[in-house]
Amino acid sequence: MGTPNDRTSIVIVGGGFAGVECARRLERRLRPEEARITLVSPTDYQLYLPLLPHVAAGVVTPQSVAPSLRRLLRRTDLVPGRALGVDPRSQVCVVRTINGRTLDLSYDHLVLSPGSVTRSFDIPGLREQARGMKTLAQAAFLRDHVIAQLDLAAATLDEAERAARLQFVVVGGGYAGTETLAGLQRLTAAAARRYYPRLNADLIRWHLLDVAPTLLPELGERLGAEALRLLRERGVHISLGTTVQSVSPDSVTLTDGRTLASHTLIWTAGVAASPLVDSLGCETVRGRIAANPDFTVPGLDRVLALGDAAAVPDLARGDGAVCAPTAQHATRQGRHAAENLVARLRGRPMTPYRHRDLGLVVDLGGREAVSKPFGIQLTGFPAQLVARGYHLATLPTSAARFRTGANWLLNAAVGDDFVRIGFLGEHSGTVREFEQTEAYLSPEEVRARSRR
Structure with a gap:
């Protein structure tokens, strides 16, 4: 022994x-x-x-998924x-x-x-302005940022600033981008109806961009087209074959020549x-x-x-x-x-x-989802049941499963209060701040430490 x-x-x-x-x-x-x-x-x-x-959408608490x-x-x-x-x-x-x-x-x-x-590219302003969805802190900060845009839009008398605050751009038509946009779009629409009488929900614009010719290509043509239809019915502007050319603090310039006045770029274009x-x-x-x-x-x-x-x-x-x-x-x-x-x-x-492979699930919020368990194509409420059932089954602890299920039920019953935690005064919440990719050592630096 x-x-x-x-x-x-x-x-x-x-x-x-x-x-x-x-x-x-x-x-x-x-x-x-x-x-x-x-x-x-x-x-x-x-x-x-x-x-x-x-x-990010406030449907479950951070502790539930951690x-x-x-x-x-x-x-x-x-x-x-x-x-x-x-x-x-x-x-x-x-x-x-x-x-x-x-x-x-x-x-x-x-x-x-x-x-x-x-995954980022050599796009001017991207790392300084874009917000990611890889960490728990990024999701919490993103929620704060989106609600802050509603607060600032409601408070300003400048119509141009209000329009820019209410325009959100998401890059990435895969699972992360599609689900993030779907959840946050529902958040802003519900918040505008409930708490912001000066903000017509029709003024809020969500854009989804992807260089691919189809949305969610991993799910196949039929389910990808169904997800595209559902999001467009909710007023989402989807531009395929398009991505970002440059970013500034108050605008996003696209490769098709358009410039969108916006204070929010959410980057989920792969890892x-x-x-x-x-x-x-x-x-x-x-x-x-x-x-x-x-x-x-x-x-x-x-x-x-x-x-x-x-x-x-x-x-x-x-x-x-x-x-x-x-x-x-x-x-x-x-x-x-x-x-x-x-x-x-x-x-x-x-x-x-x-x-x-066990299949794929994409939760679009509420009763909407597209899923492909074991190759079976599902849409609507059956797909949502499969998606949420899969998550409950794969969460690693019974406490996490209980918290998540309770959060879903509570959100469905009483909705959300759309409050900010208050992070944004001291942090930007951008990819550069949270993922610290510049901190890693080169092979030469590692060997130099080992020789000391």
Whole structure:
């Protein structure tokens, strides 16, 4: 039997679906004397990303979609910080804690699941002005910002300023963008009717942009067209084949030549792997770590890569496809990676990851949704039941499921009071402020730390 000093050290980077599920499975499969498990995460909760639009819209509370890691993990050591770089040769992970201290974590085995950040482009003003939807704080700040625009529009006597305050632009016609717009559009319409007698709901304009020729292409032509119809019936202006050319504090210029007077640009045009990947110096596939089907990384011993930051081959699809950066894949990869790590520690062969897609759900708010569970196309209330039933089933704790279900019922029964928490006086809530992509280290910087 090992002692605390000679236990195998397993460090997991990332407290998202992949990292937490890996830690939970390792806790069940390894005895305490076999391994010390450490999880590095800047937050002390596991964020249930699919319901972030519900937080922004005020349909559920932030606590409902953020179960505590201490409720989920019994004996994993939590390091409250962000991994900035990894030196595989020295087997060291460089971490900056939430109080600004930098420390070096040594490991015997490293599980890399740092997730993703908002994908941005070299568009003038984008990072300074755009608001993302990748973190709990971003969702809460976005809600504050949107309600603030209603308050400011109601208070001003300047018609041009009022029109700009009431014009909102969302970029990204995938799940995040479509659900975020749908929820916030319902919020502004309901708030205008209930609390803002000077604001006609018809004055509020929501725009959805995407460079793709169709909305929600992953759902197929029929369901994508149905979602397009439902949103347009609610007054949403949808421009496909169009994106943003430049952004200023009070306007958004589009690639089709139009300029929209607006103080709100919500950017959900995809994700990119965490900048932590750049510190490894390994082969990548479109910015994601090129991993094998068993999550090992060519050229990096004792490292497994999974989740959004890893390009794991999708054996179910074949033809060189890699797994999409979705919660479904991340959750199942975390469990499978844990089993592979246990197999490696006990001298057994590791196995490749293979997963059958369960389907897709898109919640458009109220009774409206489009869903495709197991390939079955659903719309309207049946689709909404499937969407919300899926979320309740996949939330990781019974407390989170109870809170979320209660929030849905309460919101349906009594509505929302549309209050601001008061964040915006001290923070901008933009992508640049929240995702801190400039903080990561280069491979040279990581190696320099290891040599000291």
